[in-house]
């Protein structure tokens with residue numbers, strides 16, 4: 381199943397325990413390309429399934445007196461496989477910057493978590509290539525091992541808006557990111573797309589040749605939509 385594209389589900393801060401019980405029952409499927417990022421307090425409910433699990437954020441600190449933080453070390457010991465780092469909502473609402481993100485990436489890799497780093501421009505008017513280059517260079521400053529790194533290209537204007545770039549635009553930007561990463565790391569890095577992906581448009585998006593998967597927010601909360609999306613990827 382590993383050869384399939386990645387379908388990463390970002391639940392953000394959603395679901396109560398009742399919603400969750402129902403969701404887990406229905407989503408109990410055998411698919412190693414699926415990575416579920418629940419709210420972190422729910423992670424234990426997702427253990428020992430036939431899909432991967434990830435944490436939506438980890439601390440840049442190793443352990444100790446950091447009230448409210450969740451460490452990479454504890455996540456790994458619990459059985460978490462992935463860490464989502466640098467999501468635009470954290471960059472925007474919590475002022476997370478590329479330096480914080482760099483520390484988090486190093487901490488996640490130190491504890492053998494796979495990293496999905498989110499990058500993307502705020503608006504269509506920005507100089508996208510300069511911004512992405514900057515985000516990638518600063519995030520991976522002094523990082524030497526890239527076999528556990530995936531990039532999620534998420535244009536912020538497409539997140540939760542129902543507006544999606546054209547396939548051509550996504551292809552071009554993905555190519556730009558892959559070329560940039562190849563230059564920086566000498567390795568081929570996977571790039572997934574995120575921003576208003578759902579059960580209705582995933583088939584069309586899946587025609588994009590160089591995409592390695594999808595990061596889905598809103599539509600990931602509905603298991604019926606998830607099952608339809610799994611069929612496509």
Ligand code: PGA
Nearest residue numbers: 539540575576596597598
């Ligand atoms: P969306 O969110 O699918 O609701 O646009 C994607 C994301 O924020 O990762």
